[in-house]
Amino acid sequence: MLPRMTEAPMREPTFLVLTALAATPQHGYAVIEDVARMTDGRVRLRAGTLYAALDRLRSDGLIEVDREEVVQSRLRRYYRLTGVGEQRLAAETARLHRQATLAESRLRTRRTPGEAFS
């Protein structure tokens, strides 16, 4: 299971999954709930999206299995960020901040006649 070489742009659900695992390891279902809480219910990850994302992030080396527990005869597989995942998430947050700040700046200079924009 070699890590993929592509540095494809990260979509929102994937970013939120990494965010959910940033502070502490969590199992899949807990991630779904956490993402819903984080986004005030706006993003409700489908099971298909979540487990596909976990597999992909794992094969990319951004997360790894932390441990497995059985609670009430149900399996809980906990995932945690790897060092690489931590760096990637930090890079993503920096990028988001930069782009958001730039967009805000441009929105402010909007409709200012005869004014050049950077």
Add this chain to the structure above:
Amino acid sequence: MLPRMTEAPMREPTFLVLTALAATPQHGYAVIEDVARMTDGRVRLRAGTLYAALDRLRSDGLIEVDREEVVQSRLRRYYRLTGVGEQRLAAETARLHRQATLAESRLRTRRTPGEAFS
């Protein structure tokens, strides 16, 4: 050409196209260059991506044709943000800031044993 009702999550190239048009109207090719400059060459929009995005954003009512010019016998079609587009971009920037801040906050509380996270 009815505006689509879906409020689908916005991807990075689309966000950057809106950002490019936020301050002043620009034609397609200028948007490609602007996005490349904004992202320090990281994002180089393909023609297919750009014009498809412009069509989609137009049918969604987020942008509209500003004017057309012919320079050196080549057509330049300028697009501008609509009021709806401006609101949407502002909402997107707010969302990006919130998510980036949240992710940073979680990265900071990382690996702090026995500590609950919000």
Add this chain to the structure above:
DNA sequence: CAGCATATACCGATCATCGGCATATACGGC
């Protein structure tokens, strides 16, 4: 005249996400 920049536009392929379904167990209400 070959190559590159400008400028718009179409096309098939890729792939993350969506939406739904399957499989189990536990719990609460009726």
Add this chain to the structure above:
DNA sequence: GCCGTATATGCCGATGATCGGTATATGCTG
């Protein structure tokens, strides 16, 4: 006892934005 919901993982087909390439022109430069 049964139904619906919550918990928990997983598979599968469809969707759609993006990618990569090509087409079509013109102008400029080497």
